Amino acid sequence: MPQPPTAVPRTGKVIATLALAGVTAAVMQTLVTPLLADLPKILHTSPSNAAWVVTATLLVAGVCVPISGRLGDMIGKRRMLLACCVPLIIGSVVCALSNGVVPMIIGRGLQGIGMGMIPLGIALLRDVLPAEKLSSSIALVSASMGIGGGIGLPLAAAVAQYADWRFLFWGAAALAVTVAVMIVAFVPEVPAAAKGQRFDVVGALGLAIGLVCLLLAVSKGADWGWGSTTTLGLIAAAVVSLAAWGWYEWRTTYPLVDLRTTVRPRVLLTNLASVCIGFGMYAGMLVVPQLLQFPAATGYGLGQTMLAAGLWMLPGGLMMMAVSPLGGRLTNARGPKVTLVCGAVVLAAGYGAALLLSGTAPGLMVATMVINSGVALAYGAMPALIMGAVPLAETGAANGFNALMRSLGTSVGAAVVGVVLAQMTTTVGGVTFTSESGFRTGLLMGGALALLSGIVAALIPAPRTPRLTPPVLADPGAPADPTAGTAHTAVSK
Incomplete structure (x- = not known):
């Protein structure tokens, strides 16, 4: 018979471990940004070949994140978190030792395998935390991706500018080892809700x-x-x-992603809003750093170095850390739907601020802080909505699929905004570069997608039968019930 969940010791350390795992995943993604211009020379290859250093991580992460989530449901999320640390460590070491483009691409691909830590960690929170801590913890771990990017970029730029680029990857390996040790020490083992099911x-x-x-x-x-x-x-x-x-x-009987669950209105609309949020977030990540670093002679560029640009954007990452607990409280009080709508509105307001304040570095810093505040609210609400609408046996897979939707949004956003910036150009002295109207169009697109995500989120229906009790962990000796378990009240409103 199912037993009531036992108290989980050291919940603060569990939350800190999973948040650090999210920061680590984000750092792995932004690690090579300061090196992009120098990669062809470092790796003795062409710019088109060097671009695969970024593309490889994107492709492998897109494939592996939903697979990791499903395996977490089947064999245990803690076990899969540890499994994700292994390719992060090995991939970082391979990159640190690379002298050519092929081993670097292999190492970056291995790092992509480990990107499933974020949705796994979020899903694990539902299993181990009491209801009163769940919403704020989900918000913090969800926002850790942005926090890691905001903090990691200036740090990576400083290392790339003042030290050997290989230190970036040795540091990443050490960070992944630290996360693995903390998982072993602080994260409890929880019975797999989908244990015994066949992998698809x-x-x-x-x-x-x-x-x-x-x-x-x-x-x-x-x-x-x-x-x-x-x-x-x-x-x-x-x-x-x-x-x-x-x-x-x-x-199929045991699908990788249960599409019957995915097409439920709460899950479907949340995933659609996630695509729009991903697009909206990435538009700013493309435009703001370029505006900061464009030569001042253009009349709209601010002439900052990569390191200075990262430092101007650093408060945005810190803002995510400050806002995420507020998002958790809002979710507890009004439900994750309200938090998601608020996040979308704040994100759109951030793009409005960017359009008005783009003439100065402090103005862009303020705009980035507003944008990241919206992202923190939205990213904390989306997993809460997903977990409030799926059975306990599907939380890992459902969160992995939602993470995939966000990644698709950022990928499409990068492609579309990239085309806009490449097409809307001006030529001065025989040199062609993105025009001011091109950058402003990119910001307008980000704001428009943020507003669209808010409209989609407003259409998410209320849950049918919210429960007032925390989820029941399955007895390890009992057969898994794929329909068992609903979310805490805190994430089901």
Whole structure:
């Protein structure tokens, strides 16, 4: 018979461990940003080949995040968190020792495998924390991705500017080892809610093929040409393979992603809002650093170095850390739907501030702080909405799929805004560069998508039967019930 959950000791240390795991995942993504211009020289290769250092992580993470979530449901989330640390450590060491582009791409791909730590950690919170701490903890761990990016970028820029670039990857390896040790020491083992179910190998392969084709087309379409045979062929292959994957997933007994759950209005609309939020967030991440670093001679650039630009953006990352607990309190008081709508409105307001204050570095700093405040609210609310609408046995997979939706939003946002910045140009003295109107259009697009996400979030229906008791952990000796477990009241309003 199921037993009531026992008290979990050291909940503060559990939350700190999972938040650090999220920061580590974010640092892995922003690690190479200060090196992008120098990578061709460092790796003795062409700029197009060096770009795969970024693309490899994106592709592998897109494929592995939902798979990691499902495996966490089946064999235990703590075990999968530790498993994610292994490729992060090995990949960082491989990158630190690389002298060419191929080992660097391999190392970055290994780092991408470990990106599933964030949705796994969020899903684990539902299993181990009391109801009164759940919303604020979800908000903090969710926001850790932005916190890590905001803090990691200036640190990485400082190391790249004043020390050997290899120290970046040795530091990343040490950070991943620290996370692994803390998981062993502080994170409790929880019985797997989907233990005994069969892993969907066909679904994993189908999703991998579809996502690789889609993400390749989105991330490399600008380089290859959006009308090129390669890009169009990849888009067609993605449509066919993802349609076939969806047909198979709908009919199999133990799917990688339960589409019957995914099409429920609360889950479907939350995922759609996540795509829009991802797009809206990344527009600012592309535009603001370039505005800060563009030469002042252009009349709208602010002439900052990479390190200075990172420092101007640092308060935005710290703002996420400050706002995320407030988002948790708002979720407890009014429900995650209200928090998501508020986050979208604040994000849109941040883009409005950026349009008004883009003429100075302090103005862009303020705008970034507002933008990141909106992201912190939204990112804390989305997992709460997802976990309030799916069975306990699907929290890992459902959070992984939601993380994938956010990643698709950022990928599409990067591609679309990148095209805008590349097409809206001006030429001075024989040099062509992005015009001021191009940057302003990118900011307008980010604000528009933020408002759209708020509209979508406002349409999310209320839960049908919220429960007033915390979830019941399954007896390890009892068969898994795929319909068991609903969210805490704190995340189901």
